[in-house]
Amino acid sequence: MSETQEPNDSTDIETSDLFAVRKAKLDSLREAGANPYSANFLQSHTSEQAKALLPEEDEEGPEVSVVGRVVIFRLMGKATFLKLLDRDGRIQAYVRRDEIGDESYAEFKKLDLGDFIGVRGKLFRTKTGEITVRALEYTLVSKSLRPLPEKWHGLTDNEQIYRQRYLDLVVNEDSRDRFKARSSIIRLVREFLWDREFLEVETPMLQAVSGGAAARPFRTHFNALDCDFNLRIALELHLKRLLVGGFDRVFEIGRVFRNEGLSRRHNPEFTMLEAYQAYTDFRGMMELTRSLIQHVAKKAIGTLTIERPEGDVIDLSGEWREAKYKDLILEAVGREDWFDLPKAEKLEKTKALGIEVDPDLEDFEVTNDVFEKVIEHTLVQPTFVTHIPRELCPLAKITPDDPSTIDVFELCINGQEIAPAYSEQNDPFVQREAFQRQVGEETHEMDEDFLLALEHGMPPAGGMGLGIDRLVIFLTKAANIRDTILFPTLRSS
């Protein structure tokens, strides 16, 4: 294997073995007394900062030191143009033999695409107007032994993009921009909640009992205690314990894990925001959620209107539509008596709507299938879907004037559910009953510890959960949740 090859005489090297060719260059650098890895470099400006130093009207600017990965290398005899990629983007450098010296230029010519180098020199503008550093000297700071993907087409193989994300980031600007946007979205969410005096906390990922959502958990084993744990599927129950403890505005942004299938919109580990505010209810969370998303969109992408690949435009400005779950259902099925129909007739009707529904489902689940399969994908504009059947969520308060529904909303944007919020259930007896109805289902366990906390008294509160990945999907126009997660889950190779 080339990795274990001894340094060769350059004439012996198989010139098609790209690794061996570069390894030989590395060895010859070392033999010449240079250190191809540890040399430090004093960066004075990033590419963007440097370019800002040369105003339109000026031909020449100050001296700067820039450093980055060589992504373009155009050698033209006694002069070379190259481009360095740093965290802000690219900057061009121009290196002339008569300016850096014969010896230095001879070494310089041996650089490879992918090497990290620093360049010190004065800024100038080329005849085509590109701001460029005219090198006085260059420094190799790290040698690259592997070739970069093709410079024009970039990297398109999905598997390689996910498994070797670093290559995707080097060559695909879209991808770079999307992950920068993701980072600022998360920062903006934090800032917004900090400003509203929410306390940011961290709660356990390893839990004896998984609660707060209906999902199959991942199981793992803790050797020291010789017991099994689940990875958390939601943040809810621990954050509510903190409400009991008197932290009456708390939030957490963190990874949750659900042992379910992969899809364009599902990754088994994903990032969730949950926020709880005492002395408010789901209506308070409505305002909070809308303001939060508007704030984030405005600052992260600079607009409240987002064009979708489908051609239409999502308008996040102003107040958002509210619609009762039941009204949406009645509208979709086209008859007023839907909720009074026996299940068999409901099933018949769903067939007429062109969806397949499992006949073994409970009555409310048949209705919910209508919501998920017929209605949800049509809710492109932000819509708060309110007053959902109580069976769908055991953790919310029952609507005072309609005991069949709960005081919640599901915020839908871009045809998918983005954020649910509740008036949180704080009556320990009602909560226990709701849990008991679900025990026996595979995905539910009784969390006695949580009920004990509730019995100590939890203030009335609104709670909200927001799928960060899904927010990033529509804000950055990603085609797939995997394009918003740096290292999405793949089968181990």
Added chain:
RNA sequence: GGGUCGGUAGCUCAAUCGGUAGAGCAGUGGCCUUUUAAGCCAUUGGUUCCGGGUUCAAGUCCCGGCCGGCCUACCA
């Protein structure tokens, strides 16, 4: 999990009816002191994902496997 499409040089892609596996970029050797996918000349590079089978002959057809995309299922 099911359906479906795909896997060819480091990367992006060709390869007709089953008949000598090619190109561009990258690499290597030259020329070239303002290039913009730089250009010009020459040139290296292949377990065609893996394993079987059919055939005089397989990248191509058949079977099995691995990995992936899309759709679907599961999914508070």
